[in-house]
Amino acid sequence: MTVRRAVSTVIALALALILAACAGLPTGGSVHVGKAIDEVEGPPDFSYVPNSPVRDATPQQIVEGFIAAGSGPRGNWKVAQEFLTTTFRQKWQPQAGVTVYAPGESSISSPAENELVFSVEPVATVDATGSYRPADPGRIPFTFSLVQERGQWRIAQAPDGIVLDANRFGSVFQSYDLSYFDRGWRTLIPDVRWFPSTNPATRITAALVSGSPSPWMAESVRSAFTGEVTLTQPSVPVQSGIAQISFDPSIRDLNRETLARMKTQLEASLAGAGILDVQMLVGDEPLDVTARTTRSTAVDARPLVLRDGAFGFLSGNDVEEVPGLGDALDEADPESVETDAARTTAAVRTGSGAILRVSSDGQRTEVDTRAGMTAPTVDTFGYIWTVPEDQPGEVVAYAPDGTARKIPAGWVGATEVAAMRVSRDGARVAALVRSGGQWAVWVAGIIRDESGSVPTSLGQPLPVATLGGRGVDLSWIDGATIAVVYVDGQQRVVREQTVGGQGTEVRGPDGVVAVAGGNQSGSVFLLTDDGSLYAQRGSWQILASDVSVLADQQGLPG
Template structure:
């Protein structure tokens, strides 16, 4: 609650300052949805007016969500090297998705070695192929890559964005000898045929699920794609921050059949290991949370090597709503709003019914300037008015004898605190040498410990979010001309001790515009929103993804009129996101306003 925190879901879009992300050594388009929007809205990505592509269905215009079927034509006799290159590119847009026609453009040896499942390259436009020594080249615009699991990797860069296809002659015809191991498709085609989903792994302690975003094809194989994604395990920095309880070395049968009652049979191949009931419960929770994204699945049965996995309670099928205690947003966390009124007293309640709490921070003025309440809604951590100390107090009267205690002192300039599911308090101190990221494991008795966060520690940081699962950190780093967002993965041992952090993604203003972030908030476990000023009476709220995957098109950006102090947002996706004024809340999704009566707000936010 730097001011209250939040993020948008839908609303009018603006074209201001699109964001772009960069890992430490290369660029990553975290908001690649911007590219999709530009391609669709501006019409820059169009299927060629001529060539070996035949549309055989118009279902995509019927509103049922099905993509237009595309039946590409195989190579024609006497085709030139340029025509073969163009035909190969177009053949990869076959719908339903298949590689059989594209393979016909390849030399005999390449047909068996080509692996289009190894990665996916998405581009907004392509130039006409040109002849180069030994073959043809195709320049792609704004080309991005996904890995073999469908996780966003990043921008290819100018050099790699040109496909250079070496040609050989076979039976008097040009054929491609060295195709890239990738499915290479337009962004507009990809957006119609793939969807973003989350694969759920666990934090290192096995206490809370952690979602990782990937893209999978739409259609009947969704369940199989979800299971295969879990079997592949976490990748990149996520491998250091998370773990999987699906045994190693397993595969999936041909598919995941789903019966008329919505029960999916997950038949895993391989040797069935001897496992504890706890390990099986964690595996089932991973599968349930991941497979509930397929609306046709109500429950699952799992077998390994033909041996059924025992289900808790002796049930015949495990509900996909199971595993609630491992909720990444916190099991049974408070859904109330918490903030400070004009007098600096702690208030709580629903949007239209905020009142001062009965605990000491709601009854006596301690001169605090920001506050965060733990996920249970029981304990508040408040930064003193000079930013050098943190006070801890119960939210309600009668808890812990209503005592206020100073748990941190001697700081320089503390930002708003945050809490994670383990009850750990996170702090950022803005010192003369830059930001220091601190955590307090045992609030009230433990001492703050510093964790060095690449790209954040030592920088001019103006706002920070820590995910409730304590695996991600997002910081707003102030620059001379424009702010940027730096994300990192927090590393925690199996015993729950914070051991460090690794840099993940750097997100900057793509057009070189001046971006000044006023507030930052979670909108889901994998997306956040930032608030910036357009002019005195207008603010913009933009949604970004924090792990490299593009956000949904409908949640790209929205604007709110009138004075706004901050955002109130939550990683619980069905909790509204609000732009917070002195005496009103604006639902960023719907634009509806809620009057705040009896309280003049300084800040507002959800638990955490």
């Protein structure tokens, strides 16, 4: 999840480290926590300071020390470079990427003289832009060639990038949301990236200003930064929580709307690094820019249910009905429901498997007559998306006027799909799919026409997570997180998965058939096959019984 560091938390951590130091300093171990070294003024960062090579170390000790030094990003991995020959230091590119491996799943061998192979069972990879991707199964070998330089073994050849076990990776790197706009410039879309936690403001700003969106969503989002302006200094100073970002003078030629969009993206992206405000500068002169207001994708925090014929939000033992939709839905015999943000349209699958568009004026229209359909989902423009469980490539989006738009390729590469949900921003869609005999979570960008509303295709699907059993249901929690339910043996497992990051799992109640996300981690609701509604309050607690449908929401009215 995106890192939100409060200053008070950092100060408390600093005090704890100082007090711990009074009890004595560690004298052993290959890696230890050292004093923070700030590159620019701002909230202090805390990072590992790995050990330098020891004199007369063996080739294996040099390779193992080099791997351990991947935990020290200071000075462009300065300590790790000490394990390299003088010549190879000029060639090695530590920022080329990260291979994250399962703790304890590594080995080292020597297939030839002066050559060592470090093999790992990968968990994920992070590329040079900070994009995280689950790794394919199978061990990865890293080959190192060593020579003696001034009587000491040093590495003369090694792959670019660093290698970290999953535990150390979570301490050295943190996730941050780069913020982009949807195609209509209305809503911010997070693009999760992983950077070393030292001086994150500089890394985030460089990625946003000089980089581009992740390829899988590039055609579904927009950025105000299109290469027309550049940064005039590599670092971003932070004073009293305000990031000071210096641009070249050409930024003055841009119109006020573009500048406002730039500041909006910068403020949202840097908020995850604890930045309170952004000051855009040309030289020493601040630009007079005000960020834009964007559309919220929050939903009502209460569960939206159909219970005893009443459709609405559960408040205690009562249901606060949604005007108009309640009567129409009760008569439709719904099995699954998703409402648009205005709560005037619902995408419905009935008990007989029919797919309906239900309106708050009481109209019910059958939109898809194919058999074996997954639960439908409605996007921000009123399109109802459908796909048959056994035909993942046959995705269709139905316009409010009933026009069917076939989405080319659909979930290409999948053999089965259990659930599909459009994100609340309307720019992405997630699915539970089976591919290669394995159940997984995939996400794709939604590509729309020039008007920005009509869906035309999906981008290349991004595998987000591999599951330990058959998928049951999924729901968006926020712009970067999906709640997933799957079956592992006889158990239901609930997984919160970051799109472009890691996931966490807990055991769910028996018989879960539906999940609905709220607005933050831990805010999911579950419905079981006996009509029990659960919420996570430390453990799973029953909120109500006799619930017929747990509905998904696409947002709030307004």
